[in-house]
Amino acid sequence: MSPADRTGPLHGLRVVVVAGIGPGPHACMLLADHGAEVVRVERPGPALDEGFGFRQDAVNRGREVVTADLKSPGERDAVLALVRCADVLVEGFHPGVAEPLGIGRQTCLAGNPRLVYARMTGWGQEGPLAQRAGHDLNYVALTGILDDIGGAGQRPVPPLDLVGDFGGGSMFLVFGVLAALWERERSGVVQVVDVAMVDGASALAQMMWAMRGAGHGRPAGEPTCSTARTRSTSTYACADGRHVAVASLEPQFFDTLLAGLQVTAPGEQWDTATWPALRRLLCEAFADRTRDEWTVVFAETDAWVTPVLTYDEALVDDHLVARGGFCRGSGVDQPMPTPRFSRAVRAEPTEPVHRSLDEVLHRWSAR
Secondary structure, rough: OOOOHHOOOOOOOOEEEEEEOOOOHHHHHHHHHHEEEEEEEEEOOOOOOOOOOOOEEEEOOEEEEEOOOOOOOHHHHHHHHHOOOOOOEEOOOOOOOOOOOOOOOHHHHHOOOEEEEEEEEOOOOOOOOOOOOOOOOHHHHHHHOHOOOOOOOOOOOOOOOOHHHHHHHHHHHHHHHHHHHHHHHHHHOOEEEEEEEEHHHHHHHHHHHHHHHHOOOOOOOOOOOOOOOOOOEEEEOOOOOEEEEOOOOOOHHHHHHHHHHHHOOOOOHHHHHHHHHHHHHHHHHHOOOOOOHHHHHHOOOOEEEEOOOOOHHHHOHHHHHHHEEEEEOOOEEEEEEOOOOOOOOOOOOOOEEEHHHHHHHHHHOOO
């Protein structure tokens, strides 16, 4: 798909992203999915598409890729010329690194006063840890979230990279960029967007903070009333070693769960003293049939029981297939762009395309 053929509510938005990993490229994937023209500036080096690499990584879909050595004055000037034509610049360096490379905020904003300059880091642009390295799990650990994942007396369970990198990082990067663009249209003034995964992760946990404020937090070593730890909201192993997810939180759904299992609860649903016995009861009940047998039992009920599917199984799930949730590109399966819009046509994702910096600069300068 050529840039002129792109569709979506962000069609016409120009984004330059300086190469990075994790949330920055993921956020730019979301922007490109909805029509933004995204150009990734990559440092010169080995071919980006050797083996399973850049092309097969769907996070890089929908963008053009140029190479430039920012330490070379001529190539840096060409990148700055591209930035002057852009609406957004995304960089994911440690604080203070972009400036010596010649693409700091003052330099970029001097050449393009309407530029939204977005900075993506783990710890933020300031604070005692700002210059420290880290990964998703470190940010989630410091916020208190990791301690709240897992049952009482169990070790905290790392939640993939979804809470820090992509939830707290890329989603807030997209939100910050769009908020800054909206404000720019009203005020005519731009601003720098400081996105820190540690901040975003905390914002995602607002409901847990609210429950803590209401007195439902978990004292050390004790269970809590958080939905993650009620015995009616958990996962259970079945006879075939597979699992079901149970979220029968409200009383009416909990009653439907018990009816489907043909068991009687050992006490009131919210009586924490009975939770260990309830847990044992549910474990024994679910272990009596296979995952797919339980799926059939609860298929037409609102017990909120669903099978825990693998990625391969998700690809052929009736509901996800009906919604067109996945596609295949560059030889790999990948989720389709989301959310959906009533007028904008959802386009099939395209693999990244290598361009010369001069070619992209010529096209952008001509419009």
